[in-house]
Amino acid sequence: MKLYLLSSILILLAVMATPCAIAEEMRTPTETVEGAINKVLKALRDKDLDQEQQWEQIGLVINANFDFRSMSQSVLANEWRSASAEEKRRFVEYFSQYLEDTYRTKIEAYTDQHVEYLSENVRRDRAVVDTQIVTSATRIPVTYRLRVHQDRWLAYDVVIEGISLVANYRNTFSAIVKSEGVEGLLANLEGRIAAYKNERESRKEETYDDSAY
Numbered sequence: 190m191k192l193y194l195l196s197s198i199l200i201l202l203a204v205m206a207t208p209c210a211i212a213e214e215m216r217t218p219t220e221t222v223e224g225a226i227n228k229v230l231k232a233l234r235d236k237d238l239d240q241e242q243q244w245e246q247i248g249l250v251i252n253a254n255f256d257f258r259s260m261s262q263s264v265l266a267n268e269w270r271s272a273s274a275e276e277k278r279r280f281v282e283y284f285s286q287y288l289e290d291t292y293r294t295k296i297e298a299y300t301d302q303h304v305e306y307l308s309e310n311v312r313r314d315r316a317v318v319d320t321q322i323v324t325s326a327t328r329i330p331v332t333y334r335l336r337v338h339q340d341r342w343l344a345y346d347v348v349i350e351g352i353s354l355v356a357n358y359r360n361t362f363s364a365i366v367k368s369e370g371v372e373g374l375l376a377n378l379e380g381r382i383a384a385y386k387n388e389r390e391s392r393k394e395e396t397y398d399d400s401a402y
Contacts, residue, residue, distance in 0.1 A: 218316040221342055222333055225250065227302050248289050256336060256343035257285040260357045263345070263355045268366050276371050283378040284358075288386035304331075316342065 216224070217228045229233035232238065232246040262269045269277065307319040322329040332348040347354040365374045 207399075216344060217309060218304050218311060218335055219316050221335075222318045222320065223304075223306060225254065246289055252283055252285065254341075254343060255288070256345045257281050257288075259336070259345045260284070264358045265366070265371075266359060266360060266363075268371055272371050276375065279375050280371070280378075283375060283382060286382050287378050290382060296327075311341070343391075379383050 197321050209352070224385055229247055229250060235243070248284050261284050262278070264284065265272065265280065272280070300326050302322050305321050305323055307321060309319070310317045312331050316335045318333040318335070320333070322331055330350055333343045334348070336345050336347040337343075345355075362374055363379055369377070
């Protein structure tokens with residue numbers, strides 16, 4: 190994916206009450222997504238926060254508001270049913286960390302884009318919010334798919350310019366699973382997470398060295 194597409198996914202948040210009889214107290218899915226976007230943009234624009242602090246705040250947003258178990262199940266597809274309980278647990282943990290690390294790195298490509306909210310469609314416990322990211326040169330369609338889980342709206346997929354996040358990772362990981370099995374995929378994800386960690390540590394050391402002069 191292009192950097193601006195990956196960074197745009199970080200904007201996603203979903204925190205709202207489940208549909209119920211007290212409709213007047215509810216926030217709409219669009220209001221939920223917009224509120225989330227505003228929180229992420231606020232962190233990105235806060236000059237008092239260094240990059241690590243920005244990443245920490247964005248990471249909290251991601252971890253609290255993505256339905257990683259549902260996404261993991263969709264990404265593994267048929268392999269999810271045959272995986273052991275421990276393999277499922279580890280995959281959800283590693284996959285969520287991998288997504289968080291990936292987007293934290295790509296957020297550096299943020300270029301003060303803004304988001305327009307086009308429409309929403311709610312059917313029982315599912316919702317679709319259509320938006321577009323507006324840059325100086327183009328408009329990027331982004332669709333958020335949300336579901337109700339334990340009285341909250343959580344994101345279970347994002348479609349950017351017609352490309353599903355879940356489908357994209359399903360295709361990426363399926364070849365690894367076919368050749369190395371679920372354990373091979375888990376080892377692969379562990380390696381990716383370690384690589385991001387090492388990269389962040391190196392950047393921190395470079396920043397520290399530069400500040401000494």
